[in-house]
Amino acid sequence: MLKADEWPVCAFISQDCRPTNPSEEAHNVETASKVWEKTLQMVGLPLDAVEKLIEGEDVKCKYEAHDD
Numbered sequence: 001m002l003k004a005d006e007w008p009v010c011a012f013i014s015q016d017c018r019p020t021n022p023s024e025e026a027h028n029v030e031t032a033s034k035v036w037e038k039t040l041q042m043v044g045l046p047l048d049a050v051e052k053l054i055e056g057e058d059v060k061c062k063y064e065a066h067d068d
Contacts, residue, residue, distance in 0.1 A: 040047055044063035052059050 037047060040049060044061040045059060046052075049059045
């Protein structure tokens with residue numbers, strides 16, 4: 001997880017793609033981590049996808065289209 005001093009450092013983006021203030025529950029790091037992990041799972045990305053992308057590595061999506 002991207003974090004500084006044990007707190008996430010990413011901006012909170014609302015459902016309409018605008019920066020906004022997060023809910024109180026978003027400050028619960030354990031809950032935020034569970035939501036993040038479930039989100040990555042739902043879109044088919046590994047848990048370390050963001051870190052790999054920042055480092056310039058390729059990331060495979062398990063739902064990637066296959067050329068048949």
